[in-house]
Amino acid sequence: MDTLPLISSNKKLNNRINKLLQQNIHAAPELIELTSFSGAVDFLNIEMPELVFINFSDVDVDVFGLMGTILNDPWLLHGGIIALCEDYETVDRLNSIKGGNTIATIIEDDLDRHLPQVMRIIKQNKRILFQREIGSDFVDNISGSFKLSNDPLEASCYANLVCNFLYNSNRLDAENRDLLNFAINEMLMNAVEHGNCGITYDEKTDWLENGGMITELIKRKNQEPGVAARHVTFEYAISMNSARFVIADEGAGFDWRKLTAMTQKANPLQLHGRGIAVTKAFTKNMRFNEPGNEVSFEITYQKDAQSITPSLFKHMKTIETHKGDYIFKEGEPSNFLYFIAKGEFDVLVKEQKVSTLSADDVFMGEMSFLLNNRRSATVQATCRGKLIKISKKEFVEAIKKKPHYALFLSRLLAQRVQRANASSVTNK
Secondary structure (H helix, E strand, O other): OOEEEEEOOOHHHHHHHHHHHHHHOOOOOEEEEEOOHHHHHHHHHHHOOOEEEEEOOOOOOOHHHHHHHHHHOHHHOOOEEEEEEOOHHHHHHHHOOOOOOEEEEEEHHHHHHHHHHHHHHHHHOHHHHHOOOOOOOOOOOEEEEEEEOOOHHHHHHHHHHHHHHHHHOOOOOHHHHHHHHHHHHHHHHHHHHHHHOOOOHHHHHHHHHOOOOHHHHHHHHHOOOOOOOOOEEEEEEEOOOEEEEEEEOOOOOOOHHHHHHHHOOOOOOOOOOOHHHHHHHHOEEEEEOOOOOEEEEEEEOOOOEOOOOOOOOOOOOEEEEOOOOEEEOOOOOOOEEEEEEEOEEEEEEOOEEEEEEEHHHOEEOHHHHHHOOOOOOEEEEOOOEEEEEEEHHHHHHHHHHOOHHHHHHHHHHHHHHHHHHHHHHHHO
16 A cells, blocks of 8 residues: 545645654555545546545535445445545435445544554454455455454444455445444444443433433543453454454443343334344354353355446346356357356366356456457356356447446456466466
8 A cells, every 4th residue: 555545625634644644654655635526536447446535524526426426336446435524414424325335434623543543453454455356366264353442433444344345355245244334333332332331221321312422422431440441352254155253342241141132122213222133133153252241243145246246337238147058168259258247157178177267256258358369268157147248349338438447457367367377386
């Protein structure tokens, strides 16, 4: 991360962010200041950055229009957004937008404290932020164990990082990403509020009913002796087919048997108390330790599907495939490129299997398609799947409308050549 785009025309804020990065981050990235809507879109089109700062209170840049552009074509930004907001009204507006890959939302008044926190978390978890090289092999295991302070920002930041990664790597669809995000965030906040800070259910209810913000109540509790010194442990283990999470606090625990029974009858419209019920319903093997200050749960992934379909391709006709279907055969003309929406496909050369393609590989048949050669291999479906068949005319028209598609495909091919070379060296 040598450079980091900052979409903001507020020079004072930009200088403040740059100063904080230089003071707190070793080998801090160079900020690329983007002060207009068109400049920001052009940068995203060409560079496709993994991380970007956006000032959502900027009155001179149509930042919410930019967010709409990103949501309409998620290939523009597959990493994450650090959102900067001047007030909570802007935060609420941003939170109402689904699917924006926001990692953290920082109020400007808290910038000095929260920006270094967020950048530290990103650095510690860079594998799950920067691992999303589309077309790369999914890492067998990614794990981490971290100590969180009693701060809602840290809880949401970790939840966003993990869930965005699982979504961007095609392990969860948008709906399940949001459910997992809710579950992780709720369990982390339970550990902070009820575990470390000792906030009771009735105390929180009274506070919220009187218009208080939970962040302010947590700040008050952290001023009590010993509370701020407590931490929440967050562990994740992401494997090929599932992910497991463990969350523990340093409080005395609680009667989880009684509470889990109560949450089965919880009113879905109540101010709080739904977290355990939703987490138990969505995840697998949810368990508390005996004292009740540690909870673990698991999820399994959706199978062989693309979470993100390029905007210019998603309206094209989808082809349903079944086990044994031939997509194309060795020696045939290569007039079409295929976007893999779902399924797995064996690649055969002279009737010998040489590899298997899935949604993680994004495209199939791109080499002969681009070189105008005949097919160098046969591709056969190993299960039910979905493909988007793209002609040369359609792909050229797509590149005219979205030039970054050409750069994207170039990077994809370069990554495959790099992996092939690495594999060749390893096997010698």
